[in-house]
Amino acid sequence: MSIKKEITIYDIAKALNYSPSTISRALNDNRSISKKTVKAVKAAAEEMGYRPNSIAASLRNNKSNTIGIMISRINRPFIASLISGVEERARKAGYNVIISQSNDKYENEINNAKALYDSRISGLVVSLAMETTDFSHFQQFVDLGIPIVFVDRVPEDFISYRVVIDNYSSGYRATKHLIEQGCKRIAHFAGAQHRNVYSDRLKGYREALREFGLPIEDELIIEFKTLSFEEGTKATKKLLKMKNPPDGIFSSNDTAAVSAIIYAKKHGINVPQDLAIIGFNDDPLASIVDPGLSSVTHPAVKMGNLSAQRILDHSKDNYDENISEVTILTTKLVIRESSSRTGIEETNI
Amino acid sequence: MSIKKEITIYDIAKALNYSPSTISRALNDNRSISKKTVKAVKAAAEEMGYRPNSIAASLRNNKSNTIGIMISRINRPFIASLISGVEERARKAGYNVIISQSNDKYENEINNAKALYDSRISGLVVSLAMETTDFSHFQQFVDLGIPIVFVDRVPEDFISYRVVIDNYSSGYRATKHLIEQGCKRIAHFAGAQHRNVYSDRLKGYREALREFGLPIEDELIIEFKTLSFEEGTKATKKLLKMKNPPDGIFSSNDTAAVSAIIYAKKHGINVPQDLAIIGFNDDPLASIVDPGLSSVTHPAVKMGNLSAQRILDHSKDNYDENISEVTILTTKLVIRESSSRTGIEETNI
DNA sequence: ATATACAACGAAATCGATTGCATGAAATTA
DNA sequence: TAATTTCATGCAATCGATTTCGTTGTATAT
Numbered sequence: 001m002s003i004k005k006e007i008t009i010y011d012i013a014k015a016l017n018y019s020p021s022t023i024s025r026a027l028n029d030n031r032s033i034s035k036k037t038v039k040a041v042k043a044a045a046e047e048m049g050y051r052p053n054s055i056a057a058s059l060r061n062n063k064s065n066t067i068g069i070m071i072s073r074i075n076r077p078f079i080a081s082l083i084s085g086v087e088e089r090a091r092k093a094g095y096n097v098i099i100s101q102s103n104d105k106y107e108n109e110i111n112n113a114k115a116l117y118d119s120r121i122s123g124l125v126v127s128l129a130m131e132t133t134d135f136s137h138f139q140q141f142v143d144l145g146i147p148i149v150f151v152d153r154v155p156e157d158f159i160s161y162r163v164v165i166d167n168y169s170s171g172y173r174a175t176k177h178l179i180e181q182g183c184k185r186i187a188h189f190a191g192a193q194h195r196n197v198y199s200d201r202l203k204g205y206r207e208a209l210r211e212f213g214l215p216i217e218d219e220l221i222i223e224f225k226t227l228s229f230e231e232g233t234k235a236t237k238k239l240l241k242m243k244n245p246p247d248g249i250f251s252s253n254d255t256a257a258v259s260a261i262i263y264a265k266k267h268g269i270n271v272p273q274d275l276a277i278i279g280f281n282d283d284p285l286a287s288i289v290d291p292g293l294s295s296v297t298h299p300a301v302k303m304g305n306l307s308a309q310r311i312l313d314h315s316k317d318n319y320d321e322n323i324s325e326v327t328i329l330t331t332k333l334v335i336r337e338s339s340s341r342t343g344i345e346e347t348n349i
Numbered sequence: 350m351s352i353k354k355e356i357t358i359y360d361i362a363k364a365l366n367y368s369p370s371t372i373s374r375a376l377n378d379n380r381s382i383s384k385k386t387v388k389a390v391k392a393a394a395e396e397m398g399y400r401p402n403s404i405a406a407s408l409r410n411n412k413s414n415t416i417g418i419m420i421s422r423i424n425r426p427f428i429a430s431l432i433s434g435v436e437e438r439a440r441k442a443g444y445n446v447i448i449s450q451s452n453d454k455y456e457n458e459i460n461n462a463k464a465l466y467d468s469r470i471s472g473l474v475v476s477l478a479m480e481t482t483d484f485s486h487f488q489q490f491v492d493l494g495i496p497i498v499f500v501d502r503v504p505e506d507f508i509s510y511r512v513v514i515d516n517y518s519s520g521y522r523a524t525k526h527l528i529e530q531g532c533k534r535i536a537h538f539a540g541a542q543h544r545n546v547y548s549d550r551l552k553g554y555r556e557a558l559r560e561f562g563l564p565i566e567d568e569l570i571i572e573f574k575t576l577s578f579e580e581g582t583k584a585t586k587k588l589l590k591m592k593n594p595p596d597g598i599f600s601s602n603d604t605a606a607v608s609a610i611i612y613a614k615k616h617g618i619n620v621p622q623d624l625a626i627i628g629f630n631d632d633p634l635a636s637i638v639d640p641g642l643s644s645v646t647h648p649a650v651k652m653g654n655l656s657a658q659r660i661l662d663h664s665k666d667n668y669d670e671n672i673s674e675v676t677i678l679t680t681k682l683v684i685r686e687s688s689s690r691t692g693i694e695e696t697n698i
Numbered sequence: 699a700t701a702t703a704c705a706a707c708g709a710a711a712t713c714g715a716t717t718g719c720a721t722g723a724a725a726t727t728a
Numbered sequence: 729t730a731a732t733t734t735c736a737t738g739c740a741a742t743c744g745a746t747t748t749c750g751t752t753g754t755a756t757a758t
Contacts, residue, residue: 003494008744019708024746034706051489054467055408056744059713064404066447074436075429075650084423087450091461096447096468098415101436112440118403119445140400145352258637265639288607288634290614301424357714368738373716383736405714408743703756709749716742726733 007050016044027052058120066096067311068116070126072104077283078300079127082151085304086125093312095122102129104226113137121146123311125304128153130226133194142321147314149307152298153195161310162326163303167197170296170331171204174250174278177294177333179212181276181341183248187220187239189260191227191252201252201280220246227252232259240269247275248339254279254286257293261338276339292336299329356399365393376401407469415445416660417465419475421453426632427649428476431500434653435474442661444471451478453575462486470495472660474653477502479575482543491670496663498656501647502544510659511675512652516546519645519680520553523599523627526643526682528561530625530690532597536569536588538609540576540601550601550629569595576601581608589618596624597688603628603635606642610687625688641685648678 009023016023018041026033026041033041044050058064067090071079087097098119100112109129116124117140124141126148135158141148142159149161178186188205191198202221209216219242222235232251236259239246251257257279264271271277271291278294279286286293306327358372365372367386375382375390382390393399407413416439420428436446447468449461458478465473466489473490475497484507490497491508498510527535537554540547551570558565568591571584581600585608588595600606606628613620620626620640627643628635635642655676 004492006493006744009746010744020745021709021747022707024744025707028746032706037706049489051463052467053408053469053744055404055413055469056713057746059402059404059408059715060744060746062713074423074433075426077424080424080429083448084450087423087448091449091464094464096464097449098445098447099432099436100440100446101433114400115440115443115445118401120402120404140398143353144355262637285634285637288611289637290639355714358716359714369715370717370739371737373714374737377716381736386736402714405743406716408745409714409716411743699758701756701758703754705754706752708751711748712746714743718739718741720739721737722735723737724733724735726731728729728731 006053007045007048008053009050012041012044012048012050015048016040062120064096064120064122065094066098066119066121067308068119068121068124069097069099070102070109070112070116070124071099072102072127072129074099074101078152078281078298081298081300082127082304082307085301085306086308087304088301089305089308089312093308095308095312102132104130106131106134110137113140117141123147123149123314125149125151125307125311127151128155128195130192130195145321147311149310151303151307153197156196159322159324161307161314162324163307163310163329164196164326165298165303165329165331167200168204168207170280171201171250172208173204173333174201174280174296175205175208176212177335178248178250178276178278178339179208179214181248181272181339183246183276184214185217185220185244185246186214186248186250187222187246189227189232189235189249189251189253189256190221190223192225193223198252201250205250224252224256227256229255229259232256233263236260236263240264240267240275245275249275249277251277251279254281254283254293254295257295257338258285258289261289261291261293272337272339272341276341278333278339282334286334287336289338291338294333294335294337294339297332297334299331303329355402356394356397357402358399361390361393361397361399364397365389411469413445413469413471414443415447415468415470416657417468417470417473418446418448419451419458419461419465419473420448421451421476421478423448423450427501427630427647430647430649431476431653431656434650434655435657436653437650438654438657438661442657444657444661451481453479455480455483459486462489466490472496472498472663474498474500474656474660476500477504477544479541479544494670496660498659500652500656502546505545508671508673510656510663511673512656512659512678513545513675514647514652514678514680516549517553517556519629520550520599521557522553522682523550523629523645524554524557525561526684527597527599527625527627527688528557528563530597530621530688532595532625533563534566534569534593534595535563535597535599536571536595538576538581538584538598538600538602538605539570539572541574542572547601550599554599573601573605576605578604578608581605582612585609585612589613589616589624594624598624598626600626600628603630603632603642603644606644606687607634607638610638610640610642621686621688621690625690627682627688631683635683636685638687640687643682643684643686643688646681646683648680652678 282295282297631646
């Protein structure tokens with residue numbers, strides 16, 4: 001048995017002695033076709049093993065029913081959950097989801113944008129590559145009225161939809177929490193400052209220190225490149241070697257925070273008594289490390305759902321290209337042992 | 350400024366006073382077009398902002414250059430890496446990747462198969478849903494000569510490509526390792542036995558016990574439904590309450606293994622001295638938990654690369670539908686403290 | 699009985715790119 | 729010089745589904 005031929009509406013038309021137009025209408029429940037015919041056509045389609053060719057439909061309708069995703073790397077808990085959320089919502093609506101990874105490289109992002117454009121996606125969900133500072137490769141989508149939803153890592157001044165968390169407030173609350181635990185010298189593991197998520201967290205950190213009358217010391221603010229485990233270990237080492245070491249760390253991600261916990265433990269420094277630590281993202285490992293890492297939770301799946309929804313709701317007709325619609329989700333502090341000098345609690349300040 | 354019109358080869362044709370055929374050929378470097386014309390056409394295309402419509406090309410060529418992926422959930426370290434590997438390889442070849450999640454539900458898997466079929470994917474990469482025991486929803490792809498690559502969780506008797514790890518050997522080696530550490534009563538956290546990955550690991554476990562003259566006791570083999578943290582905690586509790594509790598656990602995944610470590614620690618049982626533990630997958634948390642969890646590494650990204658490669662290499666012409674080609678990758682034991690009664694080492698038995 | 703309305707369907711164009719075949723002109727060969 | 733290639737390009741069909749106009753035949757209204 002060799003390769004079968006695909007069944008098209010023409011085959012059904014021939015079998016039932018109808019025109020292809022009628023078959024198409026019947027399959028789409030067009031009411032200008034009699035119920036009897038609709039029933040017969042659907043039965044024949046089922047019987048003959050017909051399956052619509054959505055490529056043909058896409059071409060004709062100028063509508064691919066596909067959402068494109070551009071992210072740095074799939075293999076990160078937050079990103080994976082985000083994609084999961086987009087896929088979940090999209091599929092319910094009969095949309096496909098195409099993914100593309102930039103590996104945080106600007107050049108890859110440009111090429112992926114081209115590839116997705118060529119596929120005539122109906123909408124785009126983007127979390128920017130670490131490197132990206134120019135956004136002109138997104139203009140082609142705007143020109144065609146294709147909605148773009150920037151998520152998490154967003155550009156500051158590109159008119160679009162945006163789905164973000166309250167990074168500033170989160171940074172503020174995380175820092176405030178450490179202060180409330182009695183920390184007087186709090187270090188901050190910052191990310192690349194041209195990315196909103198990291199600069200806003202730093203701003204929140206600064207504001208909390210200011211509000212509580214603590215000095216802001218530049219040597220306690222370390223700007224990371226990738227917030228990796230290795231970078232975190234190095235930074236922790238440097239901090240703890242200071243003659244006046246910090247007694248608290250607010251890290252912009254969990255990986256670096258965990259490295260600090262592990263480094264401190266190995267060097268006999270008590271967490272949280274000598275060094276209280278709070279991370280960001282609430283990755284699975286936060287609840288596994290010992291002591292448990294306090295962190296800031298991201299509603300990642302929900303952010304994905306909302307991003308997809310934005311695209312599904314987008315209408316090319318009544319759409320004002322001069323308006324950015326921003327959805328801001330609140331985060332929650334999850335307090336575990338790494339920052340609990342007074343006992344374990346869970347707050348939602 | 351309102352929505353722009355898309356530029357097609359017809360627009361270029363009109364602008365340069367050529368026919369669309371010539372434009373098409375020129376853009377594809379067809380050598381029957383003069384170099385001068387090719388140059389002019391490409392310049393005009395660039396200048397006019399032309400971008401190919403791959404939907405139209407797909408329809409005409411009956412080739413979508415798209416790989417479909419069916420997995421349980423994106424948000425799992427192994428799966429995310431697998432997808433990453435597929436995407437990486439596919440994109441280099443100019444292919445898109447569409448993802449679909451089953452959430453381990455058979456019904457979702459069927460619907461996703463339909464959606465991917467309707468998109469006329471060029472190939473399919475599948476890791477089966479936990480529930481799935483019938484594979485007829487994959488037959489439609491086979492009928493059209495569309496290659497299917499089953500990865501990791503594969504069907505036993507469906508002719509196809511397969512990319513797997515040596516689960517039997519891995520189970521054997523993990524168990525043997527525990528025996529070598531002096532364990533006499535080794536429990537096994539098994540997964541659903543209709544899934545090859547879990548039944549093969551159990552077989553390896555049995556074989557190791559047999560070979561070393563240890564009795565196989567059914568009460569030490571616990572079949573999990575999902576290998577979740579909660580299930581793991583429950584199982585560990587049950588095991589440790591036995592009057593003759595085990596002194597070793599080989600778990601089919603890391604999550605359950607970690608739950609055992611944490612439960613044991615909380616109840617004053619020394620890991621690895623009283624209870625040696627080894628997991629499977631080498632998830633990020635394995636190196637974070639304290640004591641570090643020994644585990645079996647999966648080359649997940651590579652499995653993704655190879656799966657994509659299978660599809661890219663697949664030719665409908667010289668393809669024998671009666672042959673299954675199976676790629677078996679070897680795993681490595683990563684020995685950490687959770688099973689090191691004699692000191693830390695890394696083996697590659 | 700005549701006009702009108704409507705129900706049910708068909709013909710053909712369309713979406714954008716590709717390609718087999720045809721054509722005319724230039725170049726080569728006999 | 730005539731015959732034959734080769735080169736560069738155009739024409740028109742094709743991929744499969746959708747949709748705009750029609751076109752029938754029958755039913756309802758007046």
